[in-house]
Amino acid sequence: MSSAEPLVLPAQEASRWPxxxxxxFYFLLKFLLLWQGLLNFQVLPNLVFAAVLLVPLQSAWACWLRNLLALPVAVALLYQDTWLPPFSRLLERPEVLQLSGDYLLELAGRTLDWHLLGACLVLLVAYRLLAPWLRLTTLSVAGLLWLAVAQGVPELAPPAAPLQGQASSAGAAPVAQPEGPASSAALNAYLERFYRDEQARRTAFPAEPSAAAPAFDLLVVNICSLAWSDLDATSLRDHPLWRRMDVVFDRFNSATAYSGPAAIRLLRASCGQSAHAGLYETPDNQCLLFDNLARLGFAGSLLLNHDGRFDGFLQEVRNEGRLPAPLVELGQLRHDLVGFDGSPIWRDREVLGRWWQQRQAGGEARVALFYNSITLHDGNRQRLPDGRTRSADYHSRAQVLLDDLNAFVEQLQASGRPVLLALVPEHGASLDGDRMQIAGMREIPTPAITHVPVALKLINMPGIERSEPLHVAEPSSYLALSELVARLYAGTAQGEQGFDWGALLADLPQTPMVSENSGTVVLDYQGATYVRIKERSEWLPYPPNKP
Structure with missing residues (x-):
């Protein structure tokens, strides 16, 4: 601290403004972070804080006490200005206490940005050099006032070109359309129209089983932490598994960034997308995909490659999907991975292979399986021969997972049994992070996290052999998947000339990109991405991925 800028005002100079x-340095540091796009700067609280610090006091001890009390306020205000989740969100998730110490240390290490630390060091040196010569208080107050004026402009962003592919197709339910330039009022109205339109959307399954319906099994593989951005980061977009799929959704939105809500949305795929709060309300029976299939003669089955205890995931899936308890005993299988809470994670190929053996031995005509894998979950650790663990590399785990699924496809093909295999990731891993979230953080469901590689494979069905996958280019979500399953059961694609892929995929329901976690909404409006955080009701343009 320089003599030109005393922290404590002497009593004899109390009549002057300090x-x-x-x-x-605190405010200049915030300006630096704001310039880097790392803060959602709240001007009014910062102006009030600066004003309190500038009020003249009559005694040195009063100045000392003010500065002491200001320290926790400054820390809380800085936290509020960041994109980190509010403490109330953490208090709502007591399961965080179950995380292992190794995982917490790993998360702490991700918060270190050496480039940013270097910039802060340069700022500190510059402050020490300039403080004796410049009235930095004037600079700080002027900066705050300038930000107050700049943030008073109501327009969020200039209107961009309309997003292509949003128009309703023949046979597809209408979807909400952007109206007018982006503003908080326009975005709120658009979001309300979106949810209102989605409430009326349903998949029309046959009312009763049909003897003429094709007999096939539906295997839904729900993968945690796999998005297109993760495949790009690990150079696995061209893995052979994707090339052997029959249908790939290019713009599928998982609509959330957390496992429980993602599973519920998938289990309720037969209705339009609901708000996050609606996930924990009693659904219409027509919304439950596996319930619809059960009425058509599909025996429901549930399988996990983990114990499902964390955050009550297993019980939640059973309740929301009306599925039976897993029947495959996994305790005797060897596991090389443990979760972030220390629980075992079994290898996908062994778990799926054992279930398939049991299924072939059973006598059910049709089975609908919901399988959940957390092989790629953040914080998983590899077991070592001496009993210790080490951080498990994401790329290696993803390579093994895709190889295992590829081998499982071959196992299904060798069985000769007709199967519809659906790969439906929950959300991405956020491997790279961005300005608003560190790597691995998923509080804000950005497109990099919710844009997931959904793919389908029709196995051992006559006339469906393909050399390369067909691509669904329209914005899609779970309702399109449910519609496709209903069409396959109804025999829509079975024509006189053989299997008609065009009839199977024509006019699938389109769903604009709207994603929501508890307290946070992200949507696409006129080609730009906007975010609204519950504690801050205004909509904000989501910043570019990197500074």
Whole structure:
């Protein structure tokens, strides 16, 4: 602290307005972070904080006490200005206490940005050099006032070109359309129209089983932490598994960034997309995909490659999907991975292979399986021969998972039994992070997290052999998947000339990109991405991925 900018105002100079002193560095640091796009700067609280620090006091001890009380306020205000989730969100998730110490240390290490630390060091040196010569208080206050004026402009962003592919197709339910330039009022109205339109959308399954319906099994593989951005980061977009799929959804939105809500949305795929709060309300029976299939003669089955205890995931899936308890005993299988909470994670190929053996031995005509894999979950650790664990590399785990699924496809093909295999990731891993979230954080369901590689494979069905996958280019979500299953059961694609892929995929329901976690909504409006955080009701343009 320089003599030119005292932190504490002497009593004999109390009649003069004090300087901010070392608090200038606090505000200049915030300006740096804001310039880097790392803060959602709240001007009014910061102006009030600066004003309190500038009020003249009559005694040195009063100045000392003010600065002491200002320290926790400054920390809380800085936290509020970041994109980190509010503490109330953490208090709502007591399962965080179950995370292992190794995982917590790993998360702490991700918060270190050496480039940013270097910039802060340069700022500190510059502050120490300039403080004796410049009135930095004037600079700090002027910066705050300029930000107050700049943030007073109501327009969020200039209107961009309309997003292509949003128009309703023949046979597809209408979807909400952007109206007018982006503003908080326009975005709120658009979101309300979106959810209102989605409430009326349903998949029309046959009312009763049909003897003429094709007999096939539906195997839904629900994969945690796999998005297109993760495949790009690990150079696995061209893995052979994707090339052997029959249908790939290019713009499928998982609509959430957390496992429980993602599973519920998938289990309720037969209705339009609901708000996050609606996930925990009693659904219409027509919304439940596996319930619809059960009425058509499909025996429901549930399978996990983990114990499902964390956050009550297993019980939640059973309740929301009306599925039976898993019947495959996994305790005797060897596991090389443990979860972030220390629980075992079994290898996908062994778990799926054992279930398929049991299924072939059973006498059910049709089976609908919901399988959940957390092989790629953040914080998983590899077991070592001596009993210790080490961090498990994402790329290696993803390679093994895709190889296992590829081998499982071959196992299904060798069985000769007709199967519809659906790969439906829950959400991405956020491997790279961005300005608003560190790597691995998923509080904000950005497109990089919710844009997931959904793919289908029709196995051992006559006339469906393909050399390369067909691509669904329209914006899609779970309702399109449910519609496709209903069409396959109804025999829509079975024509006189053989299997008609065009009839199977024509006019699938389209769903604009709207994603929601508890307290946070992200949507696409006129080609740009906007975010609304519950504690801050205004909509904000989502910043570019990297500074």
């Amino acid at each position: 300087e901010l002193g070392v608090w200038n």
